[in-house]
Amino acid sequence: MIHLHLIGIGTGNPDHLTRAAIRTINAVDLILLPRKGDAKSDLLDLRHSICGAALASPVRMAEFDMPVRRQDGDYTQAVDDWHDAIAAIWAEQIAVHLPDGGRVALLVWGDPSLYDSTLRIADRLRTAGVDLTVRVEPGITSIQALTAAHAIPLNALAEPVTITTGRRLRREGWPLGVHTIVVMLDSGCAFEVLDPAGITIWWGAYLGMSQEALVHGPLADSAPQIAARRAELRARHGWIMDVYLMRKERADAC
Template sequence: MRKILLIGMGPGGADFLTMQAIEALDRARVFFLPDKGAEKAELREVREQICRRYITQPDARFVTVDIPQRDAAADDYRATVDDWHARIAARYRQILIDELPEDGCGAFLVWGDPTLYDSSLRILDRLRADGLPIDYEIIPGISAVQALAARHRIALNRIGESVVITTGRKLGAARRVADDTVVMLDGDETFAKIDPTGLDIYWGAYLGMKDEILIAGRLADVASAIQRARREARESKGWIMDAYLLRRADGDV
């Protein structure tokens, strides 16, 4: 049976890989590298750099997987994502059959952690449900959430309190921002559209990479600076990965 390793690679810096992830790299013989087009070529290049740094097996092979684009403008978000996953699964099915022997071990390097806002696990489950005989193993990675808190030198939770992890889409629909809210996948810059009263923000982009950007402060004071930095970085690099923590300031809880 084909074995797939979903290896959490952390938020982009090669030093974020765990020892378990490094050891897993040498267990696989075929590495499937997602290709999202020229605009996001650096995402593939970072994976390649990690492989070159840590893989010692001379017979490792690399296979590029073209990833179809999702219709970002569609009205039915869940149906659009389901269709997108189905198209990716079809690509994965064919390439696994063509490139990985039936008793082979392959790997996908997953940005951050495979269990937090990533589709790879769901797509493999879809393939298994559709009858493709594969097994998989998850190697956890350091998530952007952990890296964000570490780089800002803050704790994610306050004493005895909970933390909400959500998306920009959900944040925009919330009636009230929870006291400690981590926000991911906020391409619409929702942080600049909500009521900033009593909120601090700890924002970071390209965490752990050479182009890392960090901004923190009262949301009302720094929202425009974050927007400006975010847009300039995305225009320069062609892509951006960022996350932030919204925290209701002491006395405003």
């Protein structure tokens, strides 16, 4: 039996770990750490730093190379194939390092429940015949870190919020019927497709970390600032994790 623990680690700050997450990290037999290429080596280093801060005694760790998702063809099929490849690597690593079963942890940025596919990949292990239980230790999401950094509420009074992706915002525009949206997994400033009139944006990158960057203001003024800052930060660090919230002025508020 393999007991898989998916541990939300927030946005890279060891202080984001809950006490439950710390207990779990110290109780497992193996921690799997993905390598994502030299340009993103900071991400591996951050996971090592988080483990170093949380562990009271040594726990075995195993690094593995993450497969690269293909960029051509159908997006959904490419992601599906990518998840299959990741699940196969997990199964291989578990078989090598825990041949008799045990407890294994994966450290998940933010929280495993929100725009993260770790749980879906874990389901593939069951489908492949791995005798598996899954437990999630929730973490601080990038949305929580963003609203805290800007000291703002997520929603307007009695209003809904839509959480979407940069890909969908670029393809479909502003979702109908809502005045607040949060955009995640945006690879390239999708807010630039919008008419900025009446829209305010709160943007954050590397939230909770030493290199945290924040921009807030009317979208018309902030969009070029964010695009320039994002490009500069990505060039400097080799990777970027950012998220933003936008609120549209209500027509009946005028």
